[in-house]
Amino acid sequence: xxxxxxxxxxxxxxxxxxxxxxxxxxxxxxxxxxxxxxxxxxxxxxxxxxxxxxxxxxxxxxxxxxxxxxxxxxxxxxxxxxxxxxxxxxxxxxxxxxxxxxxxxxxxxxxxxxxxxxxxxxxxxxxxxxxxxxxxxxxxxxxxxxxxxxxxxxxxxxxxxxxxxxxxxxxxxxxxxxxxxxxxxxxxxxxxxxxxxxxxxxxxxxxxxxxxxxxxxxxxxxxxxxxxxxxxxxxxxxxxxxxxxxxxxxxxxxxxxxxxxxxxxxxxxxxxxxxxxxxxxxxxxxxxxxxxxxxxxxxxxxxxxxxxxxxxxxxxxxxxxxxxxxxxxxxxxxxxxxxxxxxxxxxxxxxxxxxxxxxxxxxxxxxxxxxx
Numbered sequence: 001x002x003x004x005x006x007x008x009x010x011x012x013x014x015x016x017x018x019x020x021x022x023x024x025x026x027x028x029x030x031x032x033x034x035x036x037x038x039x040x041x042x043x044x045x046x047x048x049x050x051x052x053x054x055x056x057x058x059x060x061x062x063x064x065x066x067x068x069x070x071x072x073x074x075x076x077x078x079x080x081x082x083x084x085x086x087x088x089x090x091x092x093x094x095x096x097x098x099x100x101x102x103x104x105x106x107x108x109x110x111x112x113x114x115x116x117x118x119x120x121x122x123x124x125x126x127x128x129x130x131x132x133x134x135x136x137x138x139x140x141x142x143x144x145x146x147x148x149x150x151x152x153x154x155x156x157x158x159x160x161x162x163x164x165x166x167x168x169x170x171x172x173x174x175x176x177x178x179x180x181x182x183x184x185x186x187x188x189x190x191x192x193x194x195x196x197x198x199x200x201x202x203x204x205x206x207x208x209x210x211x212x213x214x215x216x217x218x219x220x221x222x223x224x225x226x227x228x229x230x231x232x233x234x235x236x237x238x239x240x241x242x243x244x245x246x247x248x249x250x251x252x253x254x255x256x257x258x259x260x261x262x263x264x265x266x267x268x269x270x271x272x273x274x275x276x277x278x279x280x281x282x283x284x285x286x287x288x289x290x291x292x293x294x295x296x297x298x299x300x301x302x303x304x305x306x307x308x309x310x311x312x313x314x315x316x317x318x319x320x321x322x323x324x325x326x327x328x329x330x331x332x333x334x335x336x337x338x339x340x341x342x343x344x345x346x347x348x349x350x351x352x353x354x355x356x357x358x359x360x361x362x363x364x365x366x367x368x369x370x371x372x
Contacts, residue, residue, distance in 0.1 A: 008058045016063070023062045026050050027258045031250070041170050041326055044253040044319065051261025052163060060266050064258045072255035073220040074204050075248055076318045080221075080331055081204075081228025082242050095333070098301050099340040102293050102312045106341065107349060109289050110134055113282050121275060123153065126357055131157035132282060133353075134314035135345035143350055147357060152268050157279040159263040164283035165290070165315030166260065170323045172291070173306045190242045197244065203227055218317050218342065225335070256318060290314060304329060311337035 011019070030050030034042030054062055110133045118128040130144030131154045144154040192200065204224035211223030232242070243249075269276050294309030303311070307329040310320045317338040324331035 005058075011059050012061050014061075019061055019063060020065070023051075023064055023258060023262075024254070026054060026062070027254050027261075031254055031257070039171070039174075041253065041319075041323060043250040044257045044322060045167060045170065047254045047257030048163065048166065048261045051258055052264050055262065055264045055266050056269070058266060062258075062262055064255065064262060066259075068255040069259035070208070070220040072252035072259070073218070073318055074201065074208055074224045075244060075252035076256070076322060077208070077221040077224030078200060078204050078228040079244055079249060079325065080321055080335055081225040082232045082244075083332060084225075084229035084232050095301060095303070095336070096340075098297055098303075099337050100344075102297060102337065103341045103344050105293055106134055106286075106289065106312070106314060107345070109286065113285075117275070117278060117282075121278060123275070124150070125360065127153050129353060129357075130154050131279070133345060133349065134161060134286065135342055135349075140345075143346070147354065152265070153272060153275060155263065156265070156268045156272060156276065157282070159260075160276070160279040161283045161286065161314070162260055162316055162319075163264070164280065165287055165313055166319045168287050169290075169310065169313045169315055169320065170326070173309055173323065173327055173329075176306065191245050192242055197248070200228065200231065218339070221318050222339065253322065260316075260319075286314065303333065307333050310334045314338075314341065317342065 011022075014022070027047030027050055030046035030048075031043040032046070034046030034049075039045060051062060111129070114125075114128040114132040117123050117132060118125050123131070126147045127144065127149040130140050130147065130149050133140060135143075140158055141151065141155050145151045204227045207227035208220040208223035211219035211226075216222055290313040291309060293312040295305065297303055297308040297312060298305040301308070306327055307324060310324050310329060311334045313320055317335055320338055321331040321335045323329075324334040
């Protein structure tokens with residue numbers, strides 16, 4: 001047994017508490033390194049890349065409880081919600097047409113790739129479709145599994161997509177914006193006090209719970225966002241743009257980065273090597289498509305280029321909105337576009353796909369009965 005295998009074996013035998021501590025230690029080290037290097041979103045991308053690297057090296061027992069990611073999303077939702085004004089809502093409603101066009105183009109590309117994966121790699125149609133449609137990771141995995149799709153392949157494709165786009169997009173827009181270093185994400189020029197922060201976190205947690213009961217997509221982000229938005233238009237918050245303490249937002253980003261990274265499964269990568277490569281190239285092509293859509297959207301609608309690029313990048317609502325905050329773009333416009341895409345896919349598109357799959361299965365059954 002070589003030294004690396006010994007470390008893997010020792011790590012797997014550690015109690016959960018120690019593995020959780022080591023997970024955060026490794027992730028925080030990754031964030032610190034990225035922060036020292038002045039990369040975009042260091043406390044999100046550093047932990048994410050550290051997790052993926054460790055898992056691919058065989059340290060597959062890194063983990064984080066689900067409520068850590070939920071807590072991180074609550075913080076990000078508050079940061080976004082505190083920026084909402086009535087003028088912003090009006091501005092977002094003026095771009096419904098662009099949201100629909102961008103979503104349809106993204107869906108058509110996903111369906112094309114789904115057909116290629118189905119035909120070339122002989123993956124069943126249900127798995128192929130739900131693996132290549134860029135909705136939310138948890139939503140697509142849940143919906144695909146409910147329709148009889150392969151859970152491992154679906155989760156692998158979406159993990160690849162999110163990691164690739166979340167890693168590439170912030171670097172690209174930062175490079176284009178000519179920012180040598182990004183400010184810490186706090187979302188405002190006035191940091192909330194301790195008791196105000198605790199109270200807002202508690203109320204936002206209730207908002208997240210209610211959003212979950214109402215089956216709102218990304219409930220732990222959008223519930224707090226709407227709660228914080230109500231506070232942001234109240235007289236108590238009328239003295240300027242408010243935000244959360246930077247250390248709290250950084251901790252939230254670490255939790256989100258870890259939760260994305262640990263979705264990678266080394267065994268799945270080894271088992272589906274060819275599909276992993278296909279998923280990787282699909283994510284790269286999807287990034288290229290989203291950049292093209294973003295440029296076209298900027299020229300056709302007057303939306304700022306970096307805002308439109310982040311709005312059309314299917315890398316996650318929280319992740320793209322955080323990037324918009326960091327580079328000074330409009331995070332609420334980005335959130336609106338990202339939310340519209342997820343809602344459209346989860347409702348309208350999924351209903352159409354269910355109908356189509358039922359029709360295909362019924363046709364196969366009828367043909368089997370005829371042959372018999």
